[in-house]
Amino acid sequence: MISQLSWKIGGQQGEGVESTDRIFSTALNRLGYYLYGYRHFSSRIKGGHTNNKIRISTSPIRSISDDLDILVAFDQETIDLNAHELHGSGVIVADAKFNPVVPEGVNAKLFAVPITSIAEELGTSLMKNMVASGASWALLGLPLEVFNKAVEEEFGRKGLAIVEKNVEAVKRGADYVLELAGGPLDQFKLEPADGKQKLFMIGNDAIGLGAVAAGCRIMSAYPITPASEIMEYLIKKLPKFGGTVIQTEDEIAAVTMAIGSSYAGVRSMTASAGPGLSLMMEAIGLAGMTEIPVVIVDTQRGGPSTGLPTKQEQSDIHALIYGTHGEIPKIVLAPSSIEECFYDTVQAFNLAEKYQVPVILATDLQLSLGKQSCEMLDYEKIQIERGYIVKDIPEREDQSMFSRYAFTESGISPRVLPGDKNGIHHVTGVEHDEAGRPSESPVNRKKMMDKRLRKLAKLEVENPIHLHAPHAEPDLLIVGMGSTGGTIDQARLRLNGEGITSNHMTVRLLHPFPAEEVREQMAKAKKIVVLENNATGQLANLIKLNVGYHDKIVNILKYDGNPFLPAEIFERCQEAAGIKAQEELVKNGNI
Known part of the structure; x- marks a missing residue:
């Protein structure tokens, strides 16, 4: 039995990839597994390759995996783009309709299932996502009743007949693949989960929930990826508490409306991404000059301009701190987990009113949209401080x-x-x-x-930095922010196994910068690796400006739109520690 597994589904945007992932992960959550998801999607409503990857574990996880166990493919493009992630015992469950082919050099078993044909036999090709779900669920040997319960929750509002059709689609997909495979595959048999109840949400939902808990009653915003889910969440929730969400004509109106309602005494917020943040800058200065508290969420994405609206990046750091003209006091917080998205939102409202300043909550696309397990939230911790x-x-x-x-x-x-x-x-x-x-x-x-x-x-x-520091004088201090934390922790396990001692520091307060706390940890390390999703090392520059240690700092940058993988961090940290260079010298006979 195994303690964790990685599953991915891919196809063309708009053909059910998202709903398949949602039901599959919901069923796993019901069993008590820990989950971490990553969405790769195009900046269009329909068409273009999209895939969702889920890491499943019996213990807490906060990163995607390097490799892949099961790939569910609705088209050949999905196989061509993602099959390289499969390890030697991995499998592909593909729709037989497109005559799937395993690329040369990929050692994976192919199960061609007539996914579309089975769905059409049941009345509509739209149910192919349920056929595919049933097939991959069956390979894990998990109880079908749990999955059917998730199907019922997903489609219950559409009536019993629709639920029964989808349950039948799940069963037929499961039966077909089990006949091909000769039963559930032993290499994918997961250890039982702890069965404990866990929340399973994206960071944007946690921010929305935090806003409700903090007493926010007005959100004014303009839709933009990857921030829109905050508005969508609050549209459903705020009216239940006497609040409202106003969709404005643009981001300038959104932030000025939030400032106006905050001036009137209502806890108010807005949320956007880099392009919207640019439009808000003059009004953020207004909030600073008039000393009106306001909370602004920036969900960072690929830039500049329209850039990569649906891809990961952390390139707004300088804009968040220095974007407004003139000089005003402001606070910039950067949560690094689902739980922190919730608690930091509450803290943001308290800080805004205590200090009468704009407070910006900076996330990134992976943290905002990556769906993750988290422990149940403690509402007893919530305190409202109006200043x-x-x-x-x-x-x-x-x-x-x-x-x-x-x-x-x-x-x-x-x-x-x-x-x-x-x-x-x-x-x-x-x-x-x-x-x-x-x-x-x-x-x-x-x-x-x-x-x-x-x-x-x-x-x-509270907690301007997070610190994992088991070593008094580590070879490396690895510094990050936002969604990189869990990936760094996984890479550190491998580094320690190779004899490279490392501590990990996550910077959670970007401005005013916690110089003393950061300096204390940097002084102890032989080298400092600053890891971030941008091209110019903005977090590293911030550290150099406020703390120094230029000679110790090594940048690890990734700005291709994808989040870091644990293996990438491990290899780059090896280089930073001088291990790889030494190995090359030995290999070439120079040592």
């Missing part, structure tokens, strides 16, 4: 306006909500005095700038 909001304001004899932007030692001024008696003040994007009235006084300008920038001098953020 320095004043009520019952006493009358002033001189009838002066309220000092909304009063100079304080902390830089955080008293906030009043519109309509509160005796709280009238100006709000403007130009420089202003304590009551908000426009002012071009040099003395006032300096005092007001200093006041705003003082806010974050004593910033308190």
Whole structure:
């Protein structure tokens, strides 16, 4: 029996790949397995190759696997593009309709199943995804009743007759492949899962859930990949709590509407990706100048311009920190897991109101759209902190306006909500005095700038870095952010097995940068590997700017639109540690 397995399904976008993956993984989740998924899809509604890969395990996992056990193919292109991932005992379950061929050099067993023909016999070719699901499920030897329950949940709203048709499609696919294979395949027999209930969601859903838990009641947004699921989630959920989602005409309207509703006292947010973030920059500056709290989610994708809308990248780091003109205080958080997407969203709203600043939550496409198992969330941890909001304001004899932007030692001024008696003040994007009235006084300008920038001098953020540091003086300190964390941890296991000691640090607070915490760990390491999905080493540059250690830092960059694989990190870290270079010298007789 095995403890983990990797399964992939591929075909043309729009022919059921996504629904097959959804039902297959839902059934596995019901059994209690840990899952980690990756979607490769085109930036179009229909057509173009797409595939979904799921890693299945009896223990927690946070990365995709290097290789593949089972490939389900709806067309030859899927085999040609993905069969190289199959290891020696891997199998291909393919639709017999296109006369599948295993590419030369690929050592995998082919099961040609009449997937489309079986579906058409049952009434429609649309059910071929269920035939394919049944075939691959049967090879694992898992109970069909569990899978049928997932089918019932998926199609129950369409009526009993549709459910029964799909269940029959699953059975026929299973029966056919079992006859070909002579029964379930021993090499794919999974150890029993722990059976414990687990959540199974994408990062965007976790952010949406976190927003609801944090008390967010207005989201204004414009659809964009890979952020749209946050809006779609909240469209269903917010009305149940007295909130609403407003689809705006563009990202400029989205962020300014969020700022306006936040000014009125409602916890508000927007979400976008790189192109939308660019359009929001002037308004983010407005939030900084007017000291209005707002939460903005940036789900990074391939850029620049339209770039690669459906592919992985982490290239917005500089824009997130430096994109606004002028200088304002802001906070940029970067969650690295599904759980953190939830808890960090709550923290983002609390920080925004405590410090009266824009807070940006930076994810990446793999974290936003990769579906993963996570432990049940602890709602007892949720605390709502509204910050320095004043009520019952006493009358002033001189009838002066309220000092909304009063100079304080902390830089955080008293906030009043519109309509509160005796709280009238100006709000403007130009420089202003304590009551908000426009002012071009040099003395006032300096005092007001200093006041705003003082806010974050004593910033308190939970876990600005995550650290796995078993070694006092490691050969390597591997640094990453966002979705790379689990992949780094898997690569580290192999590095330690090769005698290369390594610690792992995930940077979760990008701005203001946690220089002291990072410096402490970097000082201990012989070399520092900074791993990121961009072409210019933006995270490494941020570290060099704030901490130094230029001579120790080695960049590992990947910007082809795909996430890192554990084997890639292992090999590049070997090179960074000098192991591969030494092996080549030995091989060539120079040592």
